[in-house]
Amino acid sequence: MRSSVILLLVGISLAFAGKHSLKYFYTSVSGDKTFTATGLVDDVQFMYFGINTKKASPKTEWVREIEESDYWKRQTHLLVEQHHWILNTIWTESAGEHTYQITYGCEWNDETGKTNAFRQYGYDGEDFLFLDLKRDEWISPVKQGFRTQERCNNETIRLVHWKNYLKMDCIETLKKLLTLGKSSLEKTVSPQVSLLQKNACSPVLCHVTHFYPSDITVTWMRNGQELKNVKVGKLLPNEDGTFQKTVTLQTEADEWRKNEFSCVVKHQSKTFRKTLTEKEIRTKNKTAAPFDVTVVVVLVAVILSLSLIIGVIGYFVYQRKLKPALSGSASKCWLSFCRISGYVTANTSPSDSENTSQSSTES
Structure with a gap:
């Protein structure tokens, strides 16, 4: 196993330069006893396991080329055992419908050689327990997890196992997967950048989409200075395997007319800069300049004046016709x-x- 990994790693080139990651997500729901597992390398899904099929299967063509013929059988066996453990340990002690999550993985920067790893547990969407590899101990951020924290820290063998896996085996598996998926994973797709706004009073969105790989930096600048009070959206996948991200700027039209606001996008393919102007901003995919408040006020005043004049004329006409009959x-x-x-x-x-x-x- 170890030797085959080393042979595969010979093919890694500088085309992979940058930070890479291997992540696993397990989710179980108590009510219907469902269990799913997903594996991602550089945020691209390569593996899936569902309790309905009870089988771990590849999600990309290149991952099917894994040398070990029994790889998927072993993965299936481990995940079935994981599901049984959750059923017999977690859900036997819980009433009602709840969600249990396990997230773990590692990161590797092939330029600096720096690595990082994590393993954490969640319950009903809240952090419950995580492994602190710097302190070599399990930590629970909530009172309900203190007993679990103490029990896990007393299980020295379990702590050593996960420490070795995350710092060594996980990194080796990541490098192997990067080699197998080299032709697909090392592709570079430049992002498309748009400035969007629903109306003149809405925030301005810097929408970045159709880029690959997922590592990207999106910032708003004001007169050359980076703004901190912006809303950074989550990284989301597109159907074609690329990604998208949105960073929102809350500012008044008068302010960005008097100052230079720019959205700066840094991707390994290229650096983009979109300056906020009436020409660049778009509403519903059409160029649309913001409303001028002065024009609106004038139009309203004209309409009211016309309505008043028509009303007065109508009143006198009505009085002249109605007076003889009163x-x-x-x-x-x-x-x-x-x-x-x-x-x-x-x-x-x-x-x-x-x-x-x-x-x-x-x-």
Whole structure:
């Protein structure tokens, strides 16, 4: 096993320069007793296990070339055992529907040689327990996990096992997978950068998509200085195997007209800079300049003036036509108009007035 890995590593070239990762995600739900496992190398899924099929299977063509013929059988056996352990240990002590998660993996920078690793457990979406490799101990951030923390730290063999796996075996497996997937994983796709905005009052989004590999830096700059008060979105996968990311800037239109705001994207393929201007910003994939508040105010004033003039003219015309027919029944006409419109006379109680006005509005 160890020798075959070494032979495969000979093919690694500087084309892989940068940080690489191998991650595993296990998820189990107590209610329906489901269990899934996913493996990713450089954020690309290469393995999947589902309890319905009870079989670990490759998700990419290049990973099928793993030399060991029994590799997938061994993976299946380990994951079935993991599922049984969760059923017999975790869910026997829990009532109701809950979620249990295990996340572990390692990182390797082939330029600096620096490595990192992690293993952590989650319960109902919250951190429950993690392995601190610098202190060589398990730590729980919540009171409910203190007993588990103490028990795990007393199991010296288990601690040594995971320490050796994460610092040595995991790194070797990562390097092997990088070699197997070299033709696919070392491809480089330059990102597409767009500045998006729903309307003039909405935040401005720097949307970066269709890039590979996933390692990317997206920042907003104001007059050459990096802004810290921005909202950084999560890295998301696209259907074609590339990635996307969004970083949101909250600023007023007047402010970015008077200053230079730029979205700077750094990817191993290229560095991009998009300066925030009315020409660059887009709304629903169409170029759209922000509304000018002054123009809006003028338009509203003109419309109101025209409405007032039309109303006055209509009133005098109405009075001239109605005056010959008016007599002592004028007060009755006015009272009828009030009732039809939902208004009431002055001697009506406040509660009646409120109810009548509401019914008129609803109708």
